[in-house]
Amino acid sequence: MVAHHHHHHHHKTTHPSSSGGGKHSRTYYADTATSCIHPPYSHIATTVNNSWQIYSVLPRPTLVVTRPGPHPTAGPPTRAVLLRDTNVVVVVCGEKTVTLWDELAKAAVWTIDCAEDVCGVAALDGFVAILHPTSADIYTLLPKPTLFRTIPTYLNPQGLHSQTATSITLPGAHRGQVSHTTQLSPGTSPSTTLISAHTAPISALATSHSATLVASASETGTLVRVWACKRGAPPTLLRELRRGVERATVWSLAFDEREQAVCVASNTLTVHIFTLAEPAASSGALSSGASDQQASASSPSRAAVASTPDSPEGKNRTSILEPLAPYIPLPKYFSSTWSFAHFRIPDDRSPHDRDVQVTPCTAVFLSQHLARGDSADSGFGATSSGSSTNRQIIAVLRGLSLHLFEYDTRRGGEATSVAYYRIKTPSAVAGES
Template identity: 30%
Template sequence: MTSSSQTPTPLLHLSFNQDYTCFAAGLPSGFRIFNSHPFRHLFHHTFTPEPGGGISLVQMLFRCNILALVGGGPHPQYPPNKVMIWDDHQSGCIGELSFRSQVKSVRLRRDRIVVVLVRKIYVYNFADLKLLHQIDTFENVNGLCEVSHVDGEMVLVCLGLRKGEVRVEDYGRRVTKLVKAHESGVVCVALTNDGRLFATASSKGTLIRVFNTLDGSLLQEVRRGAERADIYSLAFSTTAERLAVSSDKGTIHVFNLKVDSGALAIERSAGQNIGSPPVVSHLSFMKGVLPKYFSSEWSVARLHLNEGLQYVVGFGHENTIVILGMDGSFYRCEFDPVAGGDMTVVECHNFLNPSDEPYPDEP
């Protein structure tokens, strides 16, 4: 990684787009967008005059020019209780959504905008910003919520109303499932792009569980470690064959998943028959102690980075993983899905360091 005497710009936010091909950084003075593979700066916007311009949330919509922005930091560009729809072609906002409390996260689909507050989730139609649905949740300070991104009706995963409970909204089947994922609080969730699987981690941070969204059944349990840890990020590969995990221990883990995606696709297709009744069933799965025959499995590949630093993980091409650090670090690593072992770092940058990545002048 290139060293520099300059103090790096503090990050307020860091996230991938829906397929890990890009990532966004929220800064005290604006935002920056990068390409993941190959690594390069795409565009950025610096708000003036200083010291304003803080952006605490940046949500991309694949690779298009539309972003969702939320102000934050010591000098926010926008109120933290508003979601601003930004068109980078126009270098300005084309719409906004206002709320009574701070916005914790935003999720975008081509047809929906999902806004997460501490105890509420709102679902809007993207075309006209019409409110379609609202959900009450358990206290959600991390803004946990994920949505599917393939064409068709949306699957949404969020917190339920009780500690350790996850709610699955299957809008195509018009079914709600409540899944008892953990005894302790849920601190991280991930959802496959097709909405078939979701993964959860609890405040203990030792076990990660993978569930079927169709019926809430537990499909697999993997073990990050034996000691308690704060899980920062969970990510499925695009094929749902692997799961990546980052924690405050500074170790990135990759797990092989034993899920028959074809069988799940057939199962979900059968469940979406036109004749299916429009029911909403509030069921709680996995009550009490989990069956002992669910043996937890260890990761196939791992990488040791800086302990205590927050990392966001995503998958790249073939057997590669992309890791983003809140210190501005970018890693691309290769792993062997069969032999496993330590990952190999094949690319490393500091995306906040101008000497490491040239930034063009503002248009």
């Protein structure tokens, strides 16, 4: 089973609440639902209208199940996560309550009331991680839910994390640090690697399918760093990828299932795809924990970058001055790698919503066998025909809209849009306020 992670940017939206409760009360509306797409990216979980829903992704988003909040007294569901390959859904209700719902039994099988706010949840094989503002509590599920260990984190109000079946990656306890815990399986002792990844606080994380690669971005948002985490060895910086020159908020990072590419989505509404296949030109010069700051005054203009959209033999673009690097002490800007392929996410929000804020989105590589298993009428005609091996589908989930793009893994350049769906949510559950 494919289990390459995703780091979900669950987004809390504050509205004037109808409940008239304390300062933390929230009401969720259809357009501001929290939603996440789960490894192996076959399902989407959302919380909206005082209920939670699970949708299957292909051939088009289809409602599989919808339920009211399992805990009416704790408050409405604020996020939901599917326990992969099972009929169990982890639902966060209100601020501090986490419930495991068994869809087969149609009942809540376990509920925990936390002392601290719950910022996020992650479902692993046999474990559930509950993320608080400065820590993550890992619970084993069998034979009964038991606190297994607590991992300290830097202030993490968004609940940033990424995971595979047996690993979880979190912000470390210090600013700019990443904490990567592997071998989370019953009966083994987990191992945690700490990475001095950035100087600014972490804003996005991704873990590869094998949990041997970690990608990180900081609040500066200009660079994405890819780290090799081999067991028993210190982490090494494998790649430094340049998303752009201007500061931006990186919303999501994801690896493809073959661990040969990374996609980066940010609030510029652009998704960049980087290939990891070729050796880094200047890896020797990169030191761990290097500064993310680029003095924008001295940053050269984008024109200094090779402008050909198609880079030869599937390589990322680098600066056209980069071959001179051995001879001239060029600023570090020139030796980092630019994206191989990219696309813009259409802004599909209503004019009213555009004033509120830009809804974060998650971009993931759809599993090749998932995308290829489609029939021609599924809206993916381009994928099924011809040499599908060098086409790759990327799914972008934003609130309740799903965009599908595909790009040529050999030529790169601009990705093309293949489908767009607006997920229709059921109306509010009867009997709920």
